[in-house]
Amino acid sequence: MATGRTHRPATRSRGIPEATVARLPLYLRALTALSERSVPTVSSEELAAAAGVNSAKLRKDFSYLGSYGTRGVGYDVEYLVYQISRELGLTQDWPVVIVGIGNLGAALANYGGFASRGFRVAALIDADPAMAGKPVAGIAVQHTDELEHIIEDNGVSIGVIATPAGAAQQVCERLVAAGVTSILNFAPTVLSVPDGVDVRKVDLSIELQILAFHEQRKAGEETGHESAAPAPVADAGAVEAGRKGPDGDVPAVMPA
Amino acid sequence: MATGRTHRPATRSRGIPEATVARLPLYLRALTALSERSVPTVSSEELAAAAGVNSAKLRKDFSYLGSYGTRGVGYDVEYLVYQISRELGLTQDWPVVIVGIGNLGAALANYGGFASRGFRVAALIDADPAMAGKPVAGIAVQHTDELEHIIEDNGVSIGVIATPAGAAQQVCERLVAAGVTSILNFAPTVLSVPDGVDVRKVDLSIELQILAFHEQRKAGEETGHESAAPAPVADAGAVEAGRKGPDGDVPAVMPA
């Protein structure tokens, strides 16, 4: 998982567990694919396989939405697509602003899946005056000065932050002050926001580090240490990848 | 949270809970910042605030690594940076390949946080012959034909998939066959992999949909429906954002 919810500790929304909400988009995607192939119905087993989850879990997830299946048959694909879309709020239009049009921001602006499913890029915003007016993904970039103006005029409630880490908190505060209540943060920083504002983060660096942890573990087991004692460590990994730094006792100095 | 772990149901690695592993990078980042400011020690309270978590949780997390704190004082910043780095496997070099050099792939290649902390972009791979040889982020893009060759020669065990959804599973299989055992997937598809291979996914579209769900909920509460009954729904949201589609009973047709 690349993100983590912030705030809202156990405030299960309307009885639908957070874990279930996080899977609904997955089901929706699988269902949309079936719909395009004109498949009329699916069983929980088939759909679960397509979404990569357990069928019992899927049935329980759907049970939170209501009884939309038919016993002995399965679920009506079209109907379920509609119900999930509605539950997720995708039957309405969500204008979104992207702040920080660097490599990543531009990539996001160009991302096709963005436009689909009710999301619409209302504006691209960047602090660099040289960027202003330049078209990215067919939309002219606007200067940060316009931020509040844009949010209010378009009724934007979802903001995407793709700025450098240093600027993220400040941008966040301006977005929130202007009326944004949901933020998707790509900057490698912890954002602090007032209650009522949702933040989800996507952090490449964290994901890689988690993978590295497991990778190291696999390599360690492979070469023999079964580690029952607290810490044999010290020479973990070094698999076939040559290089293995001077694993001394001096704290490694970490850039950025 | 933007991603979700796949496989490895309850295989707690070496006694360190998965949830803790996922937070270690967060602590490391906060600690690194402190280190750069030459702060010698931190209390669990301070560090927890910086990382955006509960102090009790942080202490319990650290307790899985060992007793690295001093009661009455706190934690030695440098020492902790080193211990966490070692635990995460960041004291060694991790060559990484990025497959799919479109907008996103290029953004990832240019991402600074990539190079830091032991990760090194070993190669950029794309299926488009026209891309071959073109430099992106100072590295010449190589053709997909070279994939197996590159993986083996560089001892790559971590792969990043930034291809279109349609190509992801196939690329994944080739990566795994060539020896990659950890995959970070940016393509909006469920990847199926053999046991022993870790997959983490980052999915923009899913994140937005989760935000939309909560956003809709907030808007609904605001305008009055406290929803005790199963489903008053139907006119959720439409806040001040003008547009509100014909919210009829015909299943919405979803592009892509």
Next chain:
DNA sequence: ATGTCTTTGTGAACGCGTGCACAAAGATAG
């Protein structure tokens, strides 16, 4: 050396999420 004060490390309780396993419900055939 003794006492006070701060902060860690953890035992215990609780709640959420998952998965099993089965009863209920409906389709379908005879």
Next chain:
DNA sequence: CTATCTTTGTGCACGCGTTCACAAAGACAT
């Protein structure tokens, strides 16, 4: 109409993760 077969919906138990609250440990002053 009855029997059989399929598939949903869910009660229940279990395990992980979070949080509280406090005892133990060490620093520091006297």
